[in-house]
Amino acid sequence: MITIETNNAQYELPSEISLVIPKDIKISTSKFDVGKDNSRFTKCEKITKIYIKKKIANCSNIVFELTQECNFRCKYCAYSGIYPENRTHKSEHMDEAIAKGALKTFSNMVFSGSRINRSNITIGFYGGEPLLKLDLIKKIVYFSKLVKDEFGQEHKWSYRIATNGYLLTASQIDYFVKNNFFY
Numbered sequence: 001m002i003t004i005e006t007n008n009a010q011y012e013l014p015s016e017i018s019l020v021i022p023k024d025i026k027i028s029t030s031k032f033d034v035g036k037d038n039s040r041f042t043k044c045e046k047i048t049k050i051y052i053k054k055k056i057a058n059c060s061n062i063v064f065e066l067t068q069e070c071n072f073r074c075k076y077c078a079y080s081g082i083y084p085e086n087r088t089h090k091s092e093h094m095d096e097a098i099a100k101g102a103l104k105t106f107s108n109m110v111f112s113g114s115r116i117n118r119s120n121i122t123i124g125f126y127g128g129e130p131l132l133k134l135d136l137i138k139k140i141v142y143f144s145k146l147v148k149d150e151f152g153q154e155h156k157w158s159y160r161i162a163t164n165g166y167l168l169t170a171s172q173i174d175y176f177v178k179n180n181f182f183y
Helices: 049-057 096-110 130-151 170-178
Strands: 002-005 010-013 025-027 031-034 061-065 120-126 156-161
Touching: 049 096, 061 096, 096 130, 120 130, 130 156, 130 170
Parallel strands: 002 031, 061 120, 120 156
Antiparallel strands: 002 010, 025 031
């Protein structure tokens, strides 16, 4: 069991849960002590798998990091290597099976009936440079339409992409417009 303590509350998490810990949290052997700014935490219930599923069920978007590669190496980029706490560009890619599994899991939780009504579902694409994996973007868009049909939901599904735009072609722009992408 992992314990997170703030000035006002204590949270327990099963040890099998992966965490991304904000920098202002000090890590000790048995618990996490929040730094002076504890605004990241609000008083909340015990964190369990049910709690996490409930929170995911109230999400309206999912973001896929398709690749850690990029066609540029901008010095100001968070992944340029000048920020020691961040990853750097690598030749790692998401595969289709992971993407399908993540979208299916997300959809199952979102449409489980325990969610707040949301009229929009957004799927985001991020990287490195996501246009390097255009084939995977198209597969995820196609698969998301099948998922939408399976759940029979009346929600508007749209897509986002964070790109430097260098690899965009006229046919890709047409594809993005046709499939309700926005930035």
